[in-house]
Amino acid sequence: MADVARLAGVSHQTVSRVLNNHPNVRPETRDRVLVAISELNYRRNALARGLVRRRSRVLGVVSFDTTLFGPASTLYGIERAARAAGYWVSIATLERIDRAGVLAAVDALAEQSVEGVIIIAPQLEAAGALYSLPAGLPAVAVDAGSPDGGAPVVGIDQVAGARLAVEHLLALGHRTVWHIAGPPDWLEARDRVEGWRGALHDAGRPVPATIRGDWSARSGYAAGQALARQADVSAVFAANDQMALGLLRALHERGVRVPGEISVVGFDDIPEAEFLIPPLTTVRQDFDEVGRRSMAALLRLLEAVDGPDTVSEVAAVAPTLIERGSTAPPTR
Structure with a gap:
């Protein structure tokens, strides 16, 4: 200067x-x-400027290395919202999200003088880290279930999304709905199972045994091979679109018509969903809104007069059912 x-x-x-x-x-x-x-x-020099003003204008985000559409889109939504609020983002990406890894990542970000952190914690073990975050560092959790750890939680209402899928299929006239669930240690998978089962219970319909997948199209394909052999299956709700994609492939190979014989609903609304054969009915998640609400919650903590607010809150973003060509009234 x-x-x-x-x-x-x-x-x-x-x-x-x-x-x-x-x-x-x-x-x-x-x-x-x-x-x-x-x-x-x-x-x-942004660092020197931040030291003078005691504001770095940098936020930390803890995420994990994944190609899964949901977590990757959540991270992108948070980054866009941060830029809109005038903040840069420093991302700590972990190969595996667990309690020790999350806490180590938060400590590393705190050493970089971030003003606060957003933690994408979709797995049970990662959510447990929310109880042990450094004192005085404002933090918001995303997709972390309940806010019992003291940090505000923002996420899609997964239970409501699963209910939308099941209620749509029941309204078409299907007797019950089978479910290809995600991994049991994922909070989103747990909530989607809860919504699926609750919708069937409320309608007085039988609840089939869940079929577990791992979010991959390959696991959906394996589930589809098993379901195609069962004559009483007319509707399937897959916990994400990748597994629904594998399911569609398996049904096609077995000569099962979709939606003529089996209707299929996915979850996420990946960009390719409308181009599948048939176009996939699915539940859309508004990741940009998750980013905006995460930033709004963190900014409230940063601007709190008496220091970080420790009162827990939950901001649940409503999902939307996107109806396409993979669902229809039953024919058998």
């Missing part, structure tokens, strides 16, 4: 005023400073 001041023939205070858009700078002086900045290729 001193070099810019010398080249422009002004004081370093004037350079500071220009950089901070202070109104009390003459236009010709401002232009001279901006020319000097350009000639010297000057870049502000």
Whole structure:
């Protein structure tokens, strides 16, 4: 900044005023400073600026290494919301989300002077880390179930989403709905099972045994091979679109028509869902809204007058059923 001041023939205070858009700078002086900045290729040091103001304008996000559509889209939604709020994001990506890994990642982010953290914690073991976060560091959890750990929780209402899928199939006239569930240690999978089972109980319909998958199309394919051999199956709700994709392939290979003989509903609304054969009926999650609400909750903690607010809260984003060509009234 001193070099810019010398080249422009002004004081370093004037350079500071220009950089901070202070109104009390003459236009010709401002232009001279901006020319000097350009000639010297000057870049502000965000870290030094943050130390002076005691604000880094950087938030930490703990996520995990995954190609799964839901978690990856959640991370992207959070990053977009942070940028819209004027923050940069430092991401700690873990190969496996567990309690020790989450706490180590949060400690590493705290050492980078992040102002707060958002933790994507979709698995039971990761959610347990919310009870042991560093004191004084504002934190928000995403997809972490209940907020018993003291941190605000934001996520899609998974139970409601599963109910939408099941109630749609029952309304078409199907006697019951089979379910290909996600891994049991995933909170989202647990909630979707709860919604599926609750909708069937409320309608007085039989509840078939769940078929467990691992979110992959391959596990949906294996489930589809088993379901295709059962004559009493007319409707299936898969806990994500990838497993629904595998299910559709298995049914096609077995000569089972969709939706002529079996109706299929997925979950997520991946970009490819509308281009499958047939186009997939599915439950859409609004990941941008999850990002916005996560940021809003974290900003409330950052702006709290008396320090971080420890009162738990849950912000549940409503999902939407997208009806396409993979569901129809039963024919058998």
